Amino acid sequence: MRKPRDFDSEMKALNERAKLLKDRKLYQLGELVIATGADSLSVEHLAGALLAxxxxxxxxxxxxxxxxxxxxxxxxxxxxxxxxxxxxxxxPAGHDVAESAAREAGA
Incomplete structure (x- = not known):
């Protein structure tokens, strides 16, 4: 007889993994802002440029x-x-973010 799957623990693990990925993406975006020197801009300038x-x-x-x-x-x-x-x-770290941002911007 097969052991029944524990869907609750699988969902919890997936949610934790999704949170880790989201946190890593935010961290990498922050690194990208700093690496490009955009951290010297005001938040309003940076937001306006990204919206453009x-x-x-x-x-x-x-x-x-x-x-x-x-x-x-x-x-x-x-x-x-x-x-x-x-x-x-x-x-690899920034490339994924830049690539997805470019895809989203082009859509």
Missing amino acids: VIETKDGATMEGWRKRGAAFFQRTARKSGSNAGHSVGCK
Whole structure:
């Protein structure tokens, strides 16, 4: 006879995993703001710039920003090559966030 599944504990584990992923995403977004120097902007300026990006429908402009972002991550990954375990400037960590933001902005 098979052991019945414990759906409550599975849901609890999934919710904990989702919270960890959300927390990691927020942390990485904060690192991205600091790494780009955008932390020197006021919150209003930063929010306005992000809203302008989301509202942009011009594909050429979005592609230019994507290329510039990709170059930033390649440059920072080379600078911190000896800190491979450190997430600031590490291409995989920020790359996912930037890529998803670009997809959402393009949608």
